[in-house]
Structure formats: structure tokens, C-alpha cells
Amino acid sequence: MSETALELGDVSAWYGRSQALHDVNLTVRRGEVITIAGRNGSGRTTLFKTVLRMMPRQAGRVSVFGVDVHAMRTPQVAKLGIGYCPEERAIFKTLTCDENLALVPKLGDRPGFSVDELYEIFPNLHARRRAKGGTLSGGEQQMLALARILRAGAELFLLDEISEGLAPIIVEKLREVVSLLRERRATVLLAEQNFEFAKELSDRLCFMDHGQIVESIPASEIDSRPDLVQRFLTL
Amino acid sequence: MIFGVTFQALAAQLTVGLINGLMYAALSLGLSIIFGLLHVINFAHGTFFMLGGLATWAGLRYFGLSFWPMLLIAPLLVGLLGVLIERVFIRRVYGKDYLYGLMLTLGFTLVIEGAVRAFFGVSGNAYGAPPVRGVVDLGFMILPAYRAWMILLLGALIVGAWAIVERTRIGSYLRAAKEDRATLEALGVDTRWLFSGAFLLGVALAAAVGVIATPVIQIGALTGESFLIIAFATVVIGGMGSLSGTIIVGIGLGLIQGLTKTFYPPAAEVVVYVVMMLVLLLLPRGLFGE
Numbered sequence: 001m002s003e004t005a006l007e008l009g010d011v012s013a014w015y016g017r018s019q020a021l022h023d024v025n026l027t028v029r030r031g032e033v034i035t036i037a038g039r040n041g042s043g044r045t046t047l048f049k050t051v052l053r054m055m056p057r058q059a060g061r062v063s064v065f066g067v068d069v070h071a072m073r074t075p076q077v078a079k080l081g082i083g084y085c086p087e088e089r090a091i092f093k094t095l096t097c098d099e100n101l102a103l104v105p106k107l108g109d110r111p112g113f114s115v116d117e118l119y120e121i122f123p124n125l126h127a128r129r130r131a132k133g134g135t136l137s138g139g140e141q142q143m144l145a146l147a148r149i150l151r152a153g154a155e156l157f158l159l160d161e162i163s164e165g166l167a168p169i170i171v172e173k174l175r176e177v178v179s180l181l182r183e184r185r186a187t188v189l190l191a192e193q194n195f196e197f198a199k200e201l202s203d204r205l206c207f208m209d210h211g212q213i214v215e216s217i218p219a220s221e222i223d224s225r226p227d228l229v230q231r232f233l234t235l
Numbered sequence: 236m237i238f239g240v241t242f243q244a245l246a247a248q249l250t251v252g253l254i255n256g257l258m259y260a261a262l263s264l265g266l267s268i269i270f271g272l273l274h275v276i277n278f279a280h281g282t283f284f285m286l287g288g289l290a291t292w293a294g295l296r297y298f299g300l301s302f303w304p305m306l307l308i309a310p311l312l313v314g315l316l317g318v319l320i321e322r323v324f325i326r327r328v329y330g331k332d333y334l335y336g337l338m339l340t341l342g343f344t345l346v347i348e349g350a351v352r353a354f355f356g357v358s359g360n361a362y363g364a365p366p367v368r369g370v371v372d373l374g375f376m377i378l379p380a381y382r383a384w385m386i387l388l389l390g391a392l393i394v395g396a397w398a399i400v401e402r403t404r405i406g407s408y409l410r411a412a413k414e415d416r417a418t419l420e421a422l423g424v425d426t427r428w429l430f431s432g433a434f435l436l437g438v439a440l441a442a443a444v445g446v447i448a449t450p451v452i453q454i455g456a457l458t459g460e461s462f463l464i465i466a467f468a469t470v471v472i473g474g475m476g477s478l479s480g481t482i483i484v485g486i487g488l489g490l491i492q493g494l495t496k497t498f499y500p501p502a503a504e505v506v507v508y509v510v511m512m513l514v515l516l517l518l519p520r521g522l523f524g525e
Contacts, residue, residue: 052421078423090418092411099407104422152423 002066005030005156005187006051011060013050020046021211023060028156031185033178035198035219038208038232044191045087046211048158052077052084064156081108083154087161087191089145093134097125100133100144104152110186112153121177122147139170146177156187163194171197195233207232240497247376248493254382256489257389258444262462263469263481264396265440271476272413272433275325275336279343280441281463286313287442288454289351292360302366302450306388309446310439317438318431326430344459351456359453366450381450388447393482396440400478409433413476468511474524484522 006028013021021043028034036044050058053074062069064080078084091100101115119126122143128136136144142162149157159178163171171194178201181188192198199205199222207215209232217225237245262284269277290309294300300308320343328335365381372378400406411419412426420426445454452458469488473480488507496503514522 054417054421073425074417074420075423075425078421084421086418086421090415092414092419094410094414095407102404103407103411103419103424105424107423148422 003030004028004063005032005065006189007061007063008047008051009061011047011050011058011062013046013055013058015046015056019211020055021050021058024050024211024213026206026213026216028187028189030155030187032204033182033188033190033202034204034206035190035192035202036206036208036213037192037195037198040193042208042232043211044208045160047208048084048160048189048191051158052082079105079107081110081153081155083107083149083152083157085145085149085157085159085162087164089138089141091133091136091141091144091148093132095133097129097131097133097136097144101148101151104148107149107152108155110153110155110184113147113150115151118147118151121150121180122173139166142166142170142174146174150177154186156189157181158189158191160191161193162190163192163197175201193233195229238498243375245494245497246373248497249490250373250376250378250493251382252490252493252496253486254385254389254489255492256486257386257393258448258462258485259465259469259488260482260485261389261392261396262441262444263466263473263485264393264478265437265444266466267470267473267476267478267481268396268400268409268433268440269437270470271478272409273325273329273336273430274333275328275340276333277437278337278340278463279320279347280340280437280466281459281461282344282347283313283317283438283441283459284445284448284462285351285454285456285459286316286347287445288449288452288458289355289360289445290442291446291449292362292454295362296360302446306443306446310442313442313445314435314439318435321431321434325434326427329430348456348459355456357456359455359458361453362450385447385451389444392440392443392447396436397478397482399436405432465507468507472511472514472521474521477521477523480521480523 004027008024008026011021011024012019024047036047038044046055049055051062053069053072064077064082067080069077095103101118124140125143125147128140133141133144146162162174175197178188182201190198190202199219202219205217205219205222206213207228214232215228266277266280269275287309290312291302291305294305294308324339325336328339367381367384369380370377371380371383400409408424408429412429416426469485470481473484488510491506491510492503495506
């Protein structure tokens, strides 16, 4: 069993003729929680999409749990054990809460959370289990987007801006969930602008700028490096 | 008397209108499923309807197969032909402008119609005696028993297709793929088989309606065209891709046609298009469009 959850070697990606990632190198060990920090447009979402082979054009080497994914289609890559929570939540609005949860197939070898466990973690969703996704509040939609990949038994979580625009009480709930994943030794990549939310949960922080990973430091060192926050996160 | 028309005459026309409306609804449902998920305007839909009917007629004439087994065999055969066309040709126009899908399926219509014309001639073929004989006395009219069966068969077809899409796990995948295919794939669901499945469902529905209609119409190479135009009108008025809208509008158009035949017969053939023009002017997305 590969001890490396994710490895990117000289990865580049393009939207049409515009290059969004430039020779990105990154190694993520199993059980590690990493925050990819950066401003809007720095390439964090593109990085996640490139891992899942969702980009129209990409180059370089991506391997997930030791498997080279260059010849795979997106669903095959996801089935290696990737749980993806997109930035825009992307829950299915015409499907009920229950249907959204039942939709995702088994991803990876890890036993997923049962529906009952998920409704225990997210009691708000239980109350709205028969409601259509489109009628849920922003916070509920985010919980549902997270719950559906927890149910699938994913081992590598790509969580894109999960705390964005949510009430503090919801953010606290999401923090609990990511902590739970940490305890279970899941591998997590967080793309976050909410730096306070991310830094306490992470082992390592990678800063992205203009489609490149420009700095990578242990999370314990961040308080002694305010210059990084100033350079790569402050507007 | 209602506006100079007897109740019996009105009720009889409405009953015939209901049967036609159910036929429009069931046929349009397939078109709506294909458009809603694949975003392809399937101009060959009427041709698949015709092939279902022709297979039923040919099954009886050449193989001695009666109506009832053909009700299963014909939609299956035509559905598989549809999947072959989808896998080999139509998948190449996914994501492109609607015109590509329309032109491609129009091409298939011309090829298939030409082949049918070459083998079976231009004139329509009569099925002969309907599979159910006898009459049903409704009080206000004597309805041929097969027409009553048509109500049951078409109703079951519509409810069945609606239930597959709205109430099953496969249906939830279809609806999710319709909403956001990229996200569904990122969650590990291979949507290629879903697209083929949706095409199979839509085409098989068209063929099944063709089978059911065959005992009461003349089936020939061009039979599908007139039905296709009404099916398009139904989907457009209902709102492209809205299944409930398609069902309601299909039945409604049949009833409106029935009423028009009662009160002003010369307008019966054009009333559907007048309704379509009015709806498009007032509600460009249709009555139930998203």
C-alpha cells in the first residue's frame, strides 16, 4: 500500500490558451491534512480539478495512492478514493437530501459513514431529508455536499472553500467534521481563504500564487511567518 | 346542448381527444427525456415511432407474431437500434450547438425513411383487425374496445416512464446528470452509460407508442413526420425538458383538438400550432420550463 496519497510532478493545466497551473510539484502523505492557501485565481480550484482530470488540457504526472491517472477518465480517478467537495457546493437541486446522499457510489476501500451516522453528525439535514436540494440554505447545502462524500468512504478529500460565506456556527460544525477525518487518518486537502479555519486543522500549509506552489511550511511555523500571509493572502 | 352541440357529441370528441392526447404525451415524453439529458433535438423521434409500428405490422405479416408480443419486442429492437446510433454517431455531437444534433438525426430520418420506402413502398399499410375486438358502451358513445385499451396502455406507458425518471435510483442519476454532468462524474459516476440508457428509454417509448397506434392508423415511411411535428409542439409548449409539462400539455392538446373538432372542425389541424405560437410569444420557455 502506497504511503503517498497524492503526488503531482511538473503539473500544468490550461483553460483554452490561458495557462492556469505552471509545473506544480506536490507530495501528500497518507493521513496528512494540507491547506492550499492563496488568493482567488491563484490556481487552487484548478489544482483539484487537475487531480480529477476535469481540465480540458493538462500535462505532467498525477498519481493517486500510487496509481498514475493520466489515461483515466474522471469517474475512474474518483473511484481511487477521492471525495471532492466543489467550491460552488454543486449539490443536485432537483434531488432530495436522501437522493443526493444515495447518489455517490463507493469510493475507495474505507468504510463510509452510514446515513444514520451522517444525520447524527448533521441533524439539520435529518430534519430536511425529503426536501429538494435547491430549497436548502447555503449552510445545509454545504453540509450535504460534505455528507455525500463521507458516505462514499473516500480516503482522500479535496475540500474547496467549504467555509466560504457560511455562518460561524456552521463553520464550527465543518471544523468538527474535518477534525473527525483527521482522527480517522483520512488525507485532506483544504483550499481555503479562511485562514483561521484552516491553519488549526492542518499539518502543512502550501501557498499558491499565479498557478504555482511558491511556499510550503509546517502549520506550526505559520505564526512566525506573518510575511507569507501578507504576501499571498492579503489583498 | 352546449353552444349548439349535444353533450353526446362533445363527450365523444373529448374521449377521442383524450386518446390522441395520451398518444402525444407518451411520444413527446421520449423526446423530452432525450432533450433534457442529452441536449439533442432528436429529429429521428418520429422515425423511431414509425419503426415501432412497422415492426408490429411486419411481425404479424411475415412472422405471424401477434400484437401483444410485439408490444415488447418492437420497442426493444428499435431501442437497441437507437443505442447503436447514439453510441456510434450522436455521442460525437454532445456539447456542440443544437444544430449539429438536429442535422445528424434529420439525416438518419431521411436514410431510414428512404430504406422503408424502398422495401415497403410509399403507401401506408393497414394492420387489419385490432388485437382487441368488441365495443364498450360509455353511455354517450360506443367506443371500440381497442380504443379503450389504448387509454390503459398509453396511460401505463406514461406513468411507467415518469416513475422511472422521478422515482427510481436510475432516474435520480438521470436527473443529476441533467443538472450537472461534470460534478456527477467527479463523484465517481460514469455518465456514458446513463446517456445511452436515456436514449434507449426515449426511443423505446416512441416505438411503443408506434406499436399501440398501429392498429388504428396506416403505417408507412412518412407516418412519423406528422406525429413528430405535434410531439415537438408539445415539448416546446410544455417547456423543453420538463416531463410533467410534457405530459400535461400532450393530454391538453389532444383535448383542445377534440373541442375544436366539435365547435369549429376546419381549425382542428392548426389549433396545436396556434397554441404553440401564443405560448412562445407570451412564455418563451414554455408553460412549465425552468
